[in-house]
Amino acid sequence: MMVQAFASLKSYLDSQVLGQPALTEGILLALLANGHLLVEGPPGLAKTRAVNALAQGVEAEFHRIQFTPDLLPADLTGTDIYRPETGAFAFQSGPLFHNLILADEINRAPAKVQSALLEAMAEKQVTVGRNTYKLPELFLVMATQNPLEQEGTYPLPEAQLDRFLLHLKVDYPDSATELEILRLTRAEARHETPVKAAPISQADIFAARQQVLKLHLAESLEHYMVQLVMATRQPAAYSAKLASYIGYGASPRATIALDRCSRARAWLAGRDFVTPEDIQAVFHNVLRHRLILTYAAEAEGISTDQVLTDILELVAVP
Structure with a gap:
């Protein structure tokens, strides 16, 4: 029964991300193997849509982070906020405390930000100041890179690349798939979306x-x-x-x-x-x-x- 649930999830992902079966399979492999995913391909190939569709198919919280050169580690991990009413600092968690993370254009962020993400991927925890905070048990990072633009980027070090379970390459769809994409987006604009199966629980994933x-x-x-x-x-x-x-x-x-x-x-x-x-x-x-x-x-x-x-x-x- 559990295999059938994942087969239904694969069919749902394929219906949402047309012409990218290797991407949808890679996402499921990473989910089942408890690893992270690096996806390389030109913009506009439904990488964000794929992770968002996965979040719809499982009981999980999704967050997209746009990596830019001015990003700070605290923008990922969160930071200590001073509360005047109590006279003490309280930790405000950042976007890494979601289950599914899309790190968009990861190579545009400087080394300090990449190292903060590395700790999260490797140890499933973040350190802020003197305190360490555990991340959710279900935690998957899908990072993307654009192979066309290299100016103003910070190449990922080998140590961080090695933390990714899979490195997928995606390319443009063929003309028949492009036509299907056109029709799908038109149907979505008319709110004619396909009915998806009940989300898979985190307990079932484990x-x-x-x-x-x-x-x-x-x-x-x-x-x-x-x-x-x-x-x-x-x-x-x-x-x-x-x-x-x-x-x-x-x-x-x-x-x-x-x-x-x-x-x-x-x-x-x-x-x-x-x-x-x-x-x-x-x-x-x-x-x-x-x-x-x-x-x-x-x-x-x-x-x-x-x-x-x-x-x-x-x-x-x-």
Whole structure:
């Protein structure tokens, strides 16, 4: 029954975010794997709409934060406010205390703001002054980046990139989908919105996460995931050309993310076991932001996705 509820949620997201099935699946994988999502794509591709639709489909509070160069950490975390009537300071919580956070154009904020978000993502808590405050148990950050504009931006450091479970790339829809989008927005303007199923409770989300963790994963597939990640750290063992392209490989977080996301994908498909195809399907999105390529790769125009495809071809499938 729980899988059916998530299947209905996926159908609802797809009806609201047309032509972006990888984005809607990625959001559900992050929700089930208890991780965060980095989405890269041009503006106007329904990234905000996707998280807002998720908030409609689950029992959760949603907040959008527009990141700008003048943003301060307190604008995210909240701050201590002096109360004259009591003569004491009281903590006023910030937008991070919602369940679903859209960090729009995250790379436009300076390092101090990014570090405040990093603590929230990594520890599910924020520190203000001498006090630390816990964030909600259900806490998911979807951050967006615009690949077209790089002027006036602050590139995310590798440590923060590694905190994201998935890095998705979205692109413009085709002409048929564009026509559907046009008709959908027209129907919404006439208040002809589709009927959505009852929201999934947070208790059901936490129960689904436990079911995902209990899925059967063969020992051979555990070794397969480890070898895929080790190929990014010891590429010379597989190919001299691969070694010339990879400067730094992925951390153990990549292996953990591969495990969580492949399990979540199998669970969404209604299976109680993980297949090699599940691992391969999430491999690019899990590893895309965790590799640092060499200058030689950049000079040859080699992308991270091309390197990851080569790794999948070189590492033997059990």
